[in-house]
Amino acid sequence: MGRGGYLGEFEQMLLLTVLRLGEDAYGVRIMADLEERIGRRVARGSVYVTLDRLEEKGWIVSESVPSASDRGGRPRRVVRVTPKGVGELRKSREALLTLWDGLEHALDG
Amino acid sequence: MSRQAQPPEDEHRADPGSGPPRLATRLLEGVLPPTDRGAAILGDLHEEFEARARKDERAARRWYVVEAIGIGVRYGRRTRRNRRGAAALGAPQGHDRSWEGMVDTLFTNVRYAVRRLTRSPMFTLVAVLSLGIGIGANTAMFSLVNAAIIRDMGFAEPERLVDVYEGTDDFTHGTLSYPDYLDFVEGSRDVFEAVTVSRFAVVQADTEDGVETLFGAGVTGEFFDLLGIDAARGRLLGEEDDVAPGAHPVVVLGHDYWSSRYAADPDIVGRQVRLRGRPYAVIGVTPEGFTGSVRGFAPALYVPVMMVDELMGSTGNSLESRGSQSYFGTARLRDGATFAQAEAAAERVTATLRERHPRTWTPDKEFVLERTEDVIMNPMIDRFVVPAAGMIMTVVGLVLLIACANLASFLLARAADRRKEIAVRLAVGARRRTLVAQLLTETVILAGVGGALGIVIATQGLDLLLAADLPLPFPITLDLSLDRTVLAFSALVSLGAGVLFGLAPALQSTNPDVAPALRDESAGGGRARGASLRNALVVGQVAVSVVLLVGAGLFLRSLDASRRLDPGFGGTPTALVQLVTPGDRYTREEALVYQRTLRERVAALPGVQSVGVIDNIHLDPLNTQTVRVQVDGIDPPPGQDFHGVDYAVIDEHLLEALDIPLVEGRGIEALDVADGEPVALVNQEFVHRFLPEGGAVGREVRLNGDPVRVVGVTADHKVRGLGEAPRPFVYRPIRQSFSPYGWVAARTGGEAERLVLDVIAEARALDPDIMVTQAKTMRRHLAVMLLGRELGAMVVGGFALLALLLASIGLYGTVSYAVARRAREVGIRLSLGADVGSVIRMLTGSGMRLVATGGAIGVLAAAAAAQLLSRLLYGVPPLDLPTFLVVPVVVGLVAFMASWVPARRVARIDPVGALRSE
Numbered sequence A: 001m002g003r004g005g006y007l008g009e010f011e012q013m014l015l016l017t018v019l020r021l022g023e024d025a026y027g028v029r030i031m032a033d034l035e036e037r038i039g040r041r042v043a044r045g046s047v048y049v050t051l052d053r054l055e056e057k058g059w060i061v062s063e064s065v066p067s068a069s070d071r072g073g074r075p076r077r078v079v080r081v082t083p084k085g086v087g088e089l090r091k092s093r094e095a096l097l098t099l100w101d102g103l104e105h106a107l108d109g
Numbered sequence B: 001m002s003r004q005a006q007p008p009e010d011e012h013r014a015d016p017g018s019g020p021p022r023l024a025t026r027l028l029e030g031v032l033p034p035t036d037r038g039a040a041i042l043g044d045l046h047e048e049f050e051a052r053a054r055k056d057e058r059a060a061r062r063w064y065v066v067e068a069i070g071i072g073v074r075y076g077r078r079t080r081r082n083r084r085g086a087a088a089l090g091a092p093q094g095h096d097r098s099w100e101g102m103v104d105t106l107f108t109n110v111r112y113a114v115r116r117l118t119r120s121p122m123f124t125l126v127a128v129l130s131l132g133i134g135i136g137a138n139t140a141m142f143s144l145v146n147a148a149i150i151r152d153m154g155f156a157e158p159e160r161l162v163d164v165y166e167g168t169d170d171f172t173h174g175t176l177s178y179p180d181y182l183d184f185v186e187g188s189r190d191v192f193e194a195v196t197v198s199r200f201a202v203v204q205a206d207t208e209d210g211v212e213t214l215f216g217a218g219v220t221g222e223f224f225d226l227l228g229i230d231a232a233r234g235r236l237l238g239e240e241d242d243v244a245p246g247a248h249p250v251v252v253l254g255h256d257y258w259s260s261r262y263a264a265d266p267d268i269v270g271r272q273v274r275l276r277g278r279p280y281a282v283i284g285v286t287p288e289g290f291t292g293s294v295r296g297f298a299p300a301l302y303v304p305v306m307m308v309d310e311l312m313g314s315t316g317n318s319l320e321s322r323g324s325q326s327y328f329g330t331a332r333l334r335d336g337a338t339f340a341q342a343e344a345a346a347e348r349v350t351a352t353l354r355e356r357h358p359r360t361w362t363p364d365k366e367f368v369l370e371r372t373e374d375v376i377m378n379p380m381i382d383r384f385v386v387p388a389a390g391m392i393m394t395v396v397g398l399v400l401l402i403a404c405a406n407l408a409s410f411l412l413a414r415a416a417d418r419r420k421e422i423a424v425r426l427a428v429g430a431r432r433r434t435l436v437a438q439l440l441t442e443t444v445i446l447a448g449v450g451g452a453l454g455i456v457i458a459t460q461g462l463d464l465l466l467a468a469d470l471p472l473p474f475p476i477t478l479d480l481s482l483d484r485t486v487l488a489f490s491a492l493v494s495l496g497a498g499v500l501f502g503l504a505p506a507l508q509s510t511n512p513d514v515a516p517a518l519r520d521e522s523a524g525g526g527r528a529r530g531a532s533l534r535n536a537l538v539v540g541q542v543a544v545s546v547v548l549l550v551g552a553g554l555f556l557r558s559l560d561a562s563r564r565l566d567p568g569f570g571g572t573p574t575a576l577v578q579l580v581t582p583g584d585r586y587t588r589e590e591a592l593v594y595q596r597t598l599r600e601r602v603a604a605l606p607g608v609q610s611v612g613v614i615d616n617i618h619l620d621p622l623n624t625q626t627v628r629v630q631v632d633g634i635d636p637p638p639g640q641d642f643h644g645v646d647y648a649v650i651d652e653h654l655l656e657a658l659d660i661p662l663v664e665g666r667g668i669e670a671l672d673v674a675d676g677e678p679v680a681l682v683n684q685e686f687v688h689r690f691l692p693e694g695g696a697v698g699r700e701v702r703l704n705g706d707p708v709r710v711v712g713v714t715a716d717h718k719v720r721g722l723g724e725a726p727r728p729f730v731y732r733p734i735r736q737s738f739s740p741y742g743w744v745a746a747r748t749g750g751e752a753e754r755l756v757l758d759v760i761a762e763a764r765a766l767d768p769d770i771m772v773t774q775a776k777t778m779r780r781h782l783a784v785m786l787l788g789r790e791l792g793a794m795v796v797g798g799f800a801l802l803a804l805l806l807a808s809i810g811l812y813g814t815v816s817y818a819v820a821r822r823a824r825e826v827g828i829r830l831s832l833g834a835d836v837g838s839v840i841r842m843l844t845g846s847g848m849r850l851v852a853t854g855g856a857i858g859v860l861a862a863a864a865a866a867q868l869l870s871r872l873l874y875g876v877p878p879l880d881l882p883t884f885l886v887v888p889v890v891v892g893l894v895a896f897m898a899s900w901v902p903a904r905r906v907a908r909i910d911p912v913g914a915l916r917s918e
Helices: A009-024 A028-040 A044-056 A085-102 B007-012 B024-029 B036-054 B056-086 B097-120 B122-152 B178-187 B223-227 B255-261 B305-312 B339-358 B379-417 B417-428 B434-469 B483-511 B515-519 B528-563 B588-603 B652-657 B682-692 B751-766 B778-819 B823-829 B836-872 B881-908 B911-916
Strands: A060-065 A076-081 B161-167 B192-207 B210-219 B250-253 B270-274 B278-285 B302-306 B325-333 B366-371 B574-580 B608-615 B626-630 B643-650 B662-663 B679-683 B700-703 B704-712 B729-731 B741-748 B770-776
Touching: A009 A028, A009 A085, A009 B588, A028 A044, A028 A076, A028 B036, A028 B223, A028 B741, A028 B911, A044 A060, A044 A076, A044 B036, A044 B056, A044 B339, A060 B036, A076 A085, A076 B036, A085 B366, B024 B036, B024 B056, B036 B056, B056 B161, B056 B270, B097 B122, B097 B434, B097 B729, B122 B255, B122 B379, B122 B483, B161 B339, B178 B192, B178 B325, B178 B339, B178 B881, B192 B223, B192 B305, B192 B770, B210 B305, B210 B417, B210 B770, B223 B608, B250 B255, B302 B305, B325 B339, B339 B366, B379 B434, B379 B778, B417 B434, B434 B652, B483 B741, B528 B778, B574 B778, B588 B608, B588 B741, B588 B751, B608 B652, B626 B729, B626 B836, B652 B741, B679 B682, B679 B700, B682 B704, B682 B729, B704 B729, B751 B770, B778 B823, B778 B881, B823 B836, B823 B881, B836 B881
Parallel strands: B210 B302, B250 B278, B643 B729, B679 B704
Antiparallel strands: A060 A076, B161 B325, B161 B366, B192 B210, B192 B270, B192 B325, B250 B302, B270 B278, B574 B741, B574 B770, B608 B643, B608 B741, B626 B643, B626 B700, B662 B704, B679 B729, B700 B704
16 A cells, blocks of 8 residues: 555545545544445454554644543544545556456356 | 433443443544644544444444554554664654654564464463463452442542441440431530431342242432532432331332342332332432442342331331341531541440440440441451451462463573573674563563453353352352452553563563573573573462462362361251241230141141241351340359340251250240240350259259240250351240241251242232241251351362463473473484483473472461461361372372473484474
8 A cells, every 4th residue: 555556445445434424523523424335344343543643644634623521531533535545546546447357247257 | 221311420420331442542542643634533533423423332433443443553653664764864853753763663673572472372372271270269259359349429528428337245246226326426426417327128029929928128318428429310309208106108129139129120210019918109220339328138029118128028116126126327517527536426425325224234245436438347246357368368379379480480591592592682782672672561561461361251150159059158249240349450460570571580581691502502501591581480389389389288178177167057958947926916825826727737748747937047147146144153154244145036947857866854835835944055165164064954043134944955956057066046935925937947858949849839829918038948047057168169179270270381391391492402312312201301300309399388387378268268277198108198199290291202302403403
């Protein structure tokens, strides 16, 4: 996933979920939405570690928002996909589409 | 019982139900970076937890812990990786990093330890089982001790509470009479804010299908306020409920009774319960965890003390009688008042009462104060409870010691196997501290898992104990749930075991004197120190096992001796039912008619051989009654002008029903009526002591000051305890010395259990409202007397066997390890022509030498310990020869098996293979 590489599967899933949620993307929402869409459980720990990594790479930015109720007085970390992150998504999508091109019939087997 | 329904309770009970599990949160906080990011993760977890908890709190807590661990592990790994990178680049290691570094090392060590432990599952299993059993035994017994002695009673500012007793020379801490209580209040106002008394009351409550006999308490208006107890629902009893006898039909339910009988009905307040036929309004419920003012006796319900006479159907008025001493007194010191001032006040009231009531306040009687915090149940009972608790904790402590010795022994063996690995690591510059920390982590994990297993074993064991149908003379309620104290105890014991017994092997195996280990190529070498330590452990284990088994043997022999004691009555199946003919509904004559009619109906039941009535059955640990005896020519004890002698009131059939032989004169007869000549029977010991010159029948003695003629002499029988020396005893006819309390004793050729129910049925058929206060078989009644010895023998015996088992495991391990290590030597011997049998003998012999040494030490130690036990033994000398002979033989046999079985394995050694492997 380093220089010039492509997004990992889980990175891609997270970025897409964050993109879909828009303004309201923070831990609990991201995991709920992701679990609902892919229909399986995700480990909380992987989500946080991956979010940290995405932020280090500059593909997302986060902002600490003071908390509402029910969080033991702790802030939310609201994240947003950066233009650079969108660029990465586009690159990955194009690569995958190119690779898939003409192979759809293989799935019908 | 939903939690939201009782907010007041959540407030004062530091309820663990509010918010996510704290420990998990705290641990995770330690791992996460102390930034907004870390906080956001905790916030997310909190938010999701709350959402889940609304559906299922337990599941939510489980989920939280699992996720917290998952995040912690991933974050731990990640920060470590970053730091390693940072350190490589020469990043400054800040101050807070050192703490993170420790967490980091901990993670590494834990992972390393877990890997090593899972690689040798047999070792891990045995170590965890040994520790689990040892810690389980300790946790279980500590739970008992905690419930019986330590657990907080829930009083506010307990340091200002004082217990008030009436003491005499014989009975140092007795209960008060109500008039004495009133005088005490009056005379001590300057030091006490308030004084309260409570008494136990057997109460009959009407249920849908009959009546239920409950254990309740009558309390004064000050009771709850003085102890600082607030209602869980409604209100508790106050001054307004304590004005006039019979005028306050209100009741407060105990929390447990409310939960079990009324399914914690939230609308209970305002409802009515019928107690002895009269409706009582429920005004409130006590808070959870409050079990009354006397430890171990939790009342099902509380009524105003003004109602107790009516509820118990007493003939007299206990509120006005100075002779009726049933009230437990508690007082609260005024702010600033001292205990010494309180004692001075008590002395003043004592002096006044001695002057005013010389008949009841004899010169040796006085008010006795004790700080409530210093009293467990009652100072007279505490004298037995505390040593018993000490003994039990010593026994389980020894069991744990043996289990820990197993652990240490296995660790030493493993350490010996890893000598080379460790030597290499030390040689290439590993720090000893690091290695010791790694090895210790392993033992602490073992101890932790063992501790968790121990808690499971303890709860299961206690459940079994609670389910056992013990013939207790009264309902004892002990809250054996695992509270913080118990959990802290188990955690401390586990950690202590892990560190203490892991340290020696860890230090020994990392001894920096590495050269010999590297040089020494043979597997047989380097056994000196590790092996001798292990041998010492086996010797110690055997010695401790012998001590415990000797103790168990002595208790068993003592139990056996007590079982063979003849109480002197009740040898055949007999039903015992205690009835009260309430004084407000029965005149004396009506009560006598009732008793006679019931007796005749019971006598007509099939299989019944004989039926009699007695007011106070012998060998009842809760009830003794004495009469003042004066005999011409016999001097009373110094300081008194009478002899106190146990007595009972009986009808003319009782001696036959209980099978007590008459040795002289006549028995009680139907003609011994109120206006006839006052007569009495005495037993042989009475004659021996008070009428020694012979011709007892026909003599006159004074009972409670009145002249009474002795008309017959009975054989002696046990009165208060099975082990007692013969006691004098007096019987009076029921028509001359009436008592509304009566035990119906019915001897049968059939089943006593059935007859008990039949007697109750007959009693209720005659009067549906009759109070049945106790019902049991004679066998069960007598079993109470043996209960202490039986429990002692059972507990000590059980733990001693456990100790022997653990010691055998240790011995087995030591010998099988020796076999494995000496494979090469054995191989040489075998290939040089030694036969397998002699090699087995040699290996078994080395194990048995340790056993012999341990056994000898054990026997000496047991002889010393037995002297300490001598007070608890009955009918057995402390140096009981059979016990001291049998125990070493048993230990020897078990030990022989434990060393012979693994030694036999040498037969499977292939001599050539063993030699080539080097």
